[in-house]
Amino acid sequence: MVYSEKEWITWMDQLAENDYLIQDDFISDDLYRKIMTFFSDVEEKDKLKKAGIGSSKNYKIEESIRGDFIYWLDRERDDELTPFFNLMDELITNLKRHCFLSLSGSEFHIAKYPSGSYYDRHIDRPNERSNREITVLIYLNEDWKKGDGGELKMYRDEGELLVEPIAKRLLLFKSDKIEHEVLKTNVERYSLTGWLLHQPSSLGYIFPG
Ligand code: OGA
Ligand code: NI
Numbered sequence: 001m002v003y004s005e006k007e008w009i010t011w012m013d014q015l016a017e018n019d020y021l022i023q024d025d026f027i028s029d030d031l032y033r034k035i036m037t038f039f040s041d042v043e044e045k046d047k048l049k050k051a052g053i054g055s056s057k058n059y060k061i062e063e064s065i066r067g068d069f070i071y072w073l074d075r076e077r078d079d080e081l082t083p084f085f086n087l088m089d090e091l092i093t094n095l096k097r098h099c100f101l102s103l104s105g106s107e108f109h110i111a112k113y114p115s116g117s118y119y120d121r122h123i124d125r126p127n128e129r130s131n132r133e134i135t136v137l138i139y140l141n142e143d144w145k146k147g148d149g150g151e152l153k154m155y156r157d158e159g160e161l162l163v164e165p166i167a168k169r170l171l172l173f174k175s176d177k178i179e180h181e182v183l184k185t186n187v188e189r190y191s192l193t194g195w196l197l198h199q200p201s202s203l204g205y206i207f208p209g
Pocket of ligand 1: 111119124137151152180181182191193
């Protein structure tokens with residue numbers, strides 16, 4: 001375990017109560033460097049691909065909705081990131097234990113927003129169209145400062161909340177509850193993004209006879 005039971009309980013309580021959680025310095029310097037080395041390698045090998053929104057084949061429309069480039073991770077292939085995946089296992093165990101979530105599976109990608117790009121207001125789990133339960137973001141921008149832009153804006157009943165994408169910060173939120181957008185970034189913006197997936201109850205159903 002990277003974190004104590006007590007820390008996890010505090011965080012899980014916050015997530016349950018507010019629908020989101022922000023935790024600074026969630027990843028160590030060592031893990032941060034591992035992720036950034038991996039990121040540079042993917043970038044150098046030209047493996048980042050324009051992200052799609054899934055519902056449109058029109059490049060121009062997609063471009064006007066989200067401007068990031070992504071690379072989907074694979075736990076077996078990307079074994080430099082094993083400490084990251086282990087940390088996510090720890091998170092999943094604690095979400096199941098303390099938030100009583102039924103989770104099975106996850107998907108993660110690294111994302112680069114070039115200067116001038118953004119992601120319009122959206123929800124990660126629209127109308128039950130996906131089984132995304134929890135959105136996980138780890139921000140990777142070491143020298144982020146005000147004016148760099150690229151904040152994540154969350155729309156909540158109580159008002160809007162801006163999250164600065166500073167290095168090693170964790171943001172979790174319930175994928176079906178929080179509408180959000182990435183404000184235009186004025187510098188290259190790096191993150192690791194993922195979703196913890198809901199286990200449909202039918203999967204556990206054993207057909208009689
Ligand atoms: C997304 C998203 C937010 C961020 O990829 O769905 O909303 O802060 N990302 O990068
Ligand atoms: Ni989103």
